[in-house]
Amino acid sequence: MAQGINNEVAIIGMGCTTFGELWDRSASDLMVDAFQEALEDAGIEKKDIDAAWFGTCFDEVNVGKSALSLTKTLKLPFIPATRVENFCASGTESFRGACYAVASGACDIALAMGVEKLKDTGYGGLPDFGNLLGSQNRAIFANLTAPGGFAMLATAYFDKYGLSPEEGKRALAHISSKSHHNGTLSPKAHLRSEVSIEKIMNAPIIAWPLGLFDCCGVSDGAACAIVCRASRASEFRKDPVYVKGLQIAVTSGEEMAHQKWDGTHVIPTYRAGCAAFKEAGITNPREEISMMEVHDCFSITELSTYEDLQISPRGKAVEDIEAGFFDLDGTIPCQTDGGLKCFGHPIGASGIRMIYEEYKQLQGKAGERQVASPRIGLTHNLGGFPxxxxxxxxxxxxxx
Amino acid sequence: MAGITSYGAYIPWYRMKRSIIFEQMGWFNAGNAAVARGEKAVANYDEDSVTMAVAAALDCLGENPRDHIDGLYLASTSFPFAQRQNAVIASQGLDLPPAVRTADFGGSTKAGTSALLAALDGADNRRLMVCAGENRLAKPGSSQEYTYGDGAAAFLTGEENVLAEFKGSYSVSADFIDFRRTPEERFSHGWEERWIRDEGYSRIIPQAVAGLLNRYDLKISDFAKVVLACPAAGAMKGLMRAIGAVPEQVQDTMMDTIGDTGAALPLMVLAAALEEAKAGDRILVVSYGSGSDALWFEVTPAIEGFRTGGRKGIAGHLARRNDLSVYGKYLVFRNLIPLEVGIRGEEITPTAMSSLWRDGNAISALVGSRCRACGTPQFPQERVCVNPDCGATDNMEEYPFSDKAGTLASYTGDNLAFSWDPPQIYGLVDFEEGGRILLDLTDCSLDAVRVKMPVTMSFRRKYADPRRGYYGYFWKAVPAA
Incomplete structure (x- = not known):
């Protein structure tokens, strides 16, 4: 019986750049910034790192293939380095590689770096998907973008729970407005303005029923984490953050080709959540989790994630949203740093950026947006489409 | 006796009032007021002569089994491909078996009747699908911009269950250069319309008619219906006089509702004639272009039972319509003006012909698979069953989706995706008999789309790669009529 890695791994240092449309900075610049912060935070030197994992997604508009750009940029001294790519979970995937390496005893200290430089495409939104799904993509796959893929989640959700577009969009607007408020308290965020529910609801439609403020931004950024075995963490700092659960679930393909799925939620979120809670020994997420950074690429994603992570009962997320349950002063503050909504979504960096927020919150170093006495934080990434x-x-x- | 055993037609969803063209371009040539009447059928941005021919052929096919068809002939003067047989794109779209004879008939607006004659003459008990589709480009400001319309017709020919017996024909050929175009050119060059009217329609069509009447010792009054593929309304009266026909005999050429569909015109008008014909009717069909073909058909009693088959035909398609009221949209659909497609729109991944070939009828004919173990239909074809409660490996049989009805499980209208007609609408289609496919929608507006809306499948251009000379065809969902 697999034991998982609960309490086996500790984070001893992290770094995260400012996110934004960083026209004057390259992916390499961002990696150096994040890495310097993490080294100083951990109080170690580069030579102490035994292995590195590197998460990035759109290598073709970004850093190129392999882990070369990581090792060459940081001048890592001929250590094992691996590039991973798993859509929007790429950052967390690199973190998982580093955690498993130290948990197994293969390494003492490992680095996870995530970076994405998206703003060199010349247009808004994510890079064109082209052959994203292999050579058949253009031939058979609907002409979809990320907003459209997630908009279908909203269409189905509204239909199933009898929400009018007005009612549904108002709940979604609360989600975005809340995150924008948190973003104003978050110095490294890309977008740092309050946005009213009325403005959100009246914004231009990107993919029906999602409007501009239902969609996260696209930006550049990097974040990294340095991990070691939990038993050694006290050698490096007095306030390490421990990994309790770390799970990935990837679809079997049934949602798109079999009618069993109703299109109103995300099966892999539910499954990864169950597995992570089991690993972490969490039996009642609504009671035990202090705060969350979930993958709010779109407001509807955040809504469905509340339910898939068993925080809100099925079909009841709207009630929790409107009661302020996920607001910064609510029961489980969500997107305390503003989330993807305010940071934008440099794919490979986002997962580690979320961990960075939980790390700072759990250390009590989150400044104006600090959650009172948090014990358990959660991060969630959703790559691909619902x-x-x-x-x-x-x-x-x-x-x- | 060989003849027509089934017929079908297709008219695109969009219709444009010709007054809209005149409002935009009448300043340039006020003389076009004479042709600025009625409306014309306009192919959607994702349609061409091949896709419309497939739609007509599906309408024609009805319940006829595909493996009973021996060949497919396709006629057009607006084929999308100069090399890569257009007929075989259609036959693969229809999922006809590999052992079929396919041929393109082009070059002239009489190509439609040439294809029909090729199928009927010496039919030798072969069952052939004859289609004609047309989607011709006309220069803005020309009279053809008003008169040209888009559409298709299809006929099954054979010797069993004949609806209209083929009794005889007469053809004339003439290098009468009314319109001409080289392969390098997008638009035709025309000669003076009065000359075409007087020396073309008014002399060449009567030659073919007279030839046929003489050959079989018939009188024009022997025919209940006369199909004259003469798109010039002004020439019609003189033409009827020249052949001795009375207006009651002459089938409406639908110029005011569809327009001049070129090679498809005589076949579309014949389809309309058959929709109203009764047993014993003799029908004369006369095409025009580089000469003329005259064909004589005689309707059999089988026509009565046939009409209950639920085909849309001309009448059904005429009723399914949507106004195209923006002239600029028409120009964009026909790629007549440069459009700022943006960098996203410019990015077109090359198509791997080897991969396309390997996938066979999965892409061309929307053929998925059905698991023999659990019965689940699925797309695309995979070796491992997608049913989470099954998962059997290598236990699949082919399963066509193109003829299946479905409903939308969810949808969106996407303004970020590049589309020639934004928003790009797509959704998850759940098929009534099982299976689910994420598909683009077409021929609909976002405000009419609903969860659970019934849809059917339509063969369309999915993408164009003009730099590499390629159109990718696939299937889209359209609202069920």
């Missing part, structure tokens, strides 16, 4: 996704769920704590 009908075909890669999901990571990670759970962190500040005590063993």
């Amino acid at each position: 009908c075909m996704s890669v999901v990571s769920v990670a759970v962190f704590g500040n005590t063993l």
Whole structure:
């Protein structure tokens, strides 16, 4: 019986750049910035790192293939380095590689770096998907984009739970407005303005029923984490953050080709959540989790994630949203740093950026947006589309 | 006796009032007021002569089994491909078996009747699908911009269950250069319309008619219906006088509702005639272009039972319509003006012909598979069953989806995706008999789309790669009529 890695791994240092449309900075610049912060935070030197994992997604508009751009940029001294790519879970996937390496005893200290430089395409939104799904993509796959793929989640959800477009969009607007408020308290965020529910509801439609403010931004950024075995963490710092659960679930393909799925939620989120909670020993997520950074690429994603992570009962997320349950002063603050909504979504960096927020919150270093006495934080990434996704769920704590 | 055993037609969803063209371009040539009447059928941005021919052929096919068909002939003067047989794109779209004879008939607006004659003459008990589709480009400001319309017709020919017996024909050929175009050119060059009217329609069509009447010792009054593929309304009266026909005999050429569909015109008008014909009717069909073909058909009693088959035909398609009221949209659909497609729109991944060939009828004919173990239909074809409660490996049989009805499980209208007609609408289609496919929608507007809306499948151009000379064809969902 697999034991998982609950309490086996500790984060001892992290770094995260400012996210944004960083026209004057390259992916390499961003990696150096994030890495410097993490080294200083951990109080170690580059030579102490035994192995590195590197998460990035759109290598073709970004850093190129392999882990070369990581090792060459940081001048890592001929250590094992691996590039991973798993859609929007790429950052968390690199973190998983580093955690498993130290948990197994293969390494003492490992680095996970995530970076994405998206703003060199010349247009808004993510890079064109082209052959994203292999050579058949253009031939058979609907002409979809990320907003459209997720908009279908909203269409089906509204239909199933009898929400009028007005009612549904108002609940979604609360989600975005809340995140924008949190973003104003988050110095490294890309978008740092309050946005009213009325403005959100009246914004231009990107993919019906999602409007501009239902969609996260596209930006550049990097984040990294340095991990070691939990038993050694106290050698490096007094406030390490421990990995409680770290799971990935990837679709079997049934959502898109079999009628069993109703299109109103994301099966891999539910499955990865269950596995991570089991690994972390969490039996009642609504009671035990202090705060979350979920994959709010779109407001509807955040809504469905509340239910898939068993925080809100099925069909009841709207009630929780409107009661302020996920607001910064609510029961489980969600997107305390503003989330993808305010940071934008440099794919490979996002997962580690979320971990960075949980790390800072659990250390009590989150400044104006600090959650009172948090114990357990959660991060969630959803790559692909609701009908075909890669999901990571990670759970962190500040005590063993 | 060989003859027509089934017929079908297709008219695109969009219709444009010709007054809209005149409002935009009448300033340039006020003389076009004479042709600025009625409306014309306009192919959607994802349609061409081949896709419309497939739609007509599906309408014609009805319940006829595909493996009973021996060949497919396709006629057009607006084929999308100069090399890569257009007929075989259609036959693969229809999922006809590999052992079929396919041929393109082009070059002239009489190509439609040439294809029909090729199928009927010496039919030798072969069952052939004859289609004609047309989607011709006309220069803005020309009279053809008003008169040209888009559409298709299809006929099954054979010797059993004949609806209209083929009794005889007469052809004339003439290098009468009314319109001409080289392969390098997008638009035709025409000669003076008065000359075409007087020396073309008014002399060449009567030659073919007279030839046929003489050959079989018939009188024009022997025919209940006369199909004259003469798109010039002004020439019609003189033409009727020249052949001795009375207006009651002459089938409406639908110029005011569809327009001049070129090689498809005589076949579409014949389809309309058959929709109203009764047993014993003699029908004369006369095409025009580089000469003329005259064909004599006689309707059999089988026509009565046939009409209950639920085909849309001309009448059904005429009723399914949507106004195209923006002239600029028409120009964009026909790629007549440069459009700022943006960098996203410019990015077209090359198509791997080897991969396309390997996937066979999965892409061309929307053929998925059905698991023999659990019965689940699925697309695309995979070796491992997608049913989470099954998962059997290598236990699949082919399963066609193109003729299946479905409903939308969800949908969106996407303004970020590049589309020639934004928003790009797509959705998850759940098929009534099982299976689910994420498909683009076409021939619909977003405000009419609903969850659970019934849809059917339509063969369309999915993407164009003009730099590499390629159109990718696939299937889209359209609202069920």
